Amino acid sequence: xxxxxxxxxxxxxxxxxxxxxxxxxxxxxxxxxxxxxxxxxxxxxxxxxxxxxxxxxxxxxxxxxxxxxxxxxxxxxxxxxxxxxxxxxxxxxxxxxxxxxxxxxxxxxxxxxxxxxxxxxxxxxxxxxxxxxxxxxxxxxxxxxxxxxxxxxxxxxxxxxxxxxxxxxxxxxxxxxxxxxxxxxxxxxxxxxxxxxxxxxxxxxxxxxxxxxxxxxxxxxxxxxxxxxxxxxxxxxxxxxxxxxxxxxxxxxxxxxxxxxxxxxxxxxxxxxxxxxxxxxxxxxxxxxxxxxxxx
Ligand SMILES: C[S@@+](CC[C@H](N)C(=O)[O-])C[C@H]1O[C@@H](n2cnc3c(N)ncnc32)[C@H](O)[C@@H]1O
Numbered sequence: 001x002x003x004x005x006x007x008x009x010x011x012x013x014x015x016x017x018x019x020x021x022x023x024x025x026x027x028x029x030x031x032x033x034x035x036x037x038x039x040x041x042x043x044x045x046x047x048x049x050x051x052x053x054x055x056x057x058x059x060x061x062x063x064x065x066x067x068x069x070x071x072x073x074x075x076x077x078x079x080x081x082x083x084x085x086x087x088x089x090x091x092x093x094x095x096x097x098x099x100x101x102x103x104x105x106x107x108x109x110x111x112x113x114x115x116x117x118x119x120x121x122x123x124x125x126x127x128x129x130x131x132x133x134x135x136x137x138x139x140x141x142x143x144x145x146x147x148x149x150x151x152x153x154x155x156x157x158x159x160x161x162x163x164x165x166x167x168x169x170x171x172x173x174x175x176x177x178x179x180x181x182x183x184x185x186x187x188x189x190x191x192x193x194x195x196x197x198x199x200x201x202x203x204x205x206x207x208x209x210x211x212x213x214x215x216x217x218x219x220x221x222x223x224x225x226x227x228x229x230x231x232x233x234x235x236x237x238x239x240x241x242x243x244x245x246x247x248x249x250x251x252x253x254x255x256x257x258x259x260x261x262x263x264x265x266x267x268x269x270x271x272x273x274x275x276x277x278x279x280x281x282x283x284x285x286x287x288x289x290x291x292x293x294x295x296x
Contacts, residue, residue: 001097003028004066008076008090009035014083015060021079027064035059065095108138111145113154117180119145122208132183135208136176141193141201143174149232149258152282152289153177156256157230160291161186165227168192168248170241171259175202175215177230182211186228189213192221225250231257235264239271246275249294256291265290 010018019030034057036042043057066072072092080087110120110127119134120126126133138144145151157180161167164187169178172191175198181189191202191213202215229249231238238245238257249255255276260268265281265288272278276292283289 002068003095004068004070004072004092005095006064006066006072006076006090006092008062008064008088010060010062010085010088012056012058012060014085015056015062017083018079018085019062019064021082022062022064022075025075025079026070027066027075030062030064032056033061033063035061068094108144108146111151113145113151113180114158117154117158117184119154119176132180134176134180134183136174136179136205139174139201139205141174141195141198143172143176143232145176148284148287149260149289150176152258152284152287153230153232153256154180156282156289156291157181157184157228160228160254160256167228167230168226170229170231170245170248171233171237172202172215173198173232175205175213177232178202178213178215179206179209179211181228181230182206182213183209190221190226191215192218194218224248225253227253229253229255231255232259234259235261235268238268242271242274246272246294249275251294251296253294254291255294256289258287258289260288260290262286262288264288 015032019032023030034043036059076090108121110118110124112118116131118126118128118131119136121137122135136144143150161181161184163185167181167186167189169191172178172193175191178189178191193199199215206213226248227250229245231245257268262283268290269278275294277295278290278292281288281290
């Protein structure tokens, strides 16, 4: 079995309407991509997690998938006429059937966090069977270890966990940090997230890794302090959550914050230095980890 994938060059003003028109005319799927993706002219557009951005690239490609045998040229002509735009340039390629599961899995390799900590998808043999191996597959919640912010937090946990510390993982996503903390020897670990799907994923991942950790929505969070607080969210929530996160860390306890772009690090340092003696920030690929020890 095969399909026809058509890529149409358009602009920000018409991309959404063209995508909708193609879908109404029978496309199996449509998507909009940056026409300059992967080049120096790529236009970065970011949304908050769980809130897709409604901004479209100035130079866009609308990509539509049709059944084999479809008269694609005629459908594109109808779609552009409906949108009132001049006939654009487009390319059609045949997409052959393949083993999609295998193709997707091939994109995810084991990730080395440190000498003793690896994140390994379930379909891979651990490269170092003697290491601490977290088994995590890509799922609906953020956190497979491939993002620099997750790596920064994992490396920080690896360096700072001694034994038996209580850990709060605020913005737990897949639960990766809480689960790693348990595997690295922490005591009680709690993961908190505003996304109910993250709680489901975290519980499944904890079970998969045979660790006991608790996960809950923010409203169900017990009022207590922790030896270690780790929060990989984004600068905006980290700013708003500062009193809660600082208040959740015991005096003398430690905090690690990420999800912070390099140029936002100073703002987070200024806010959290009200409670913490902060370390030098650590950077990875444009992202920052800010950490420190609670002074009072
Ligand atoms: C970047 S992901 C981090 C996931 C994981 N901890 C990691 O390090 O890979 C951020 C997570 O924070 C959650 N989040 C965002 N704002 C939040 C808030 N105000 N309270 C709790 N969780 C929040 C999101 O739902 C998302 O799962």
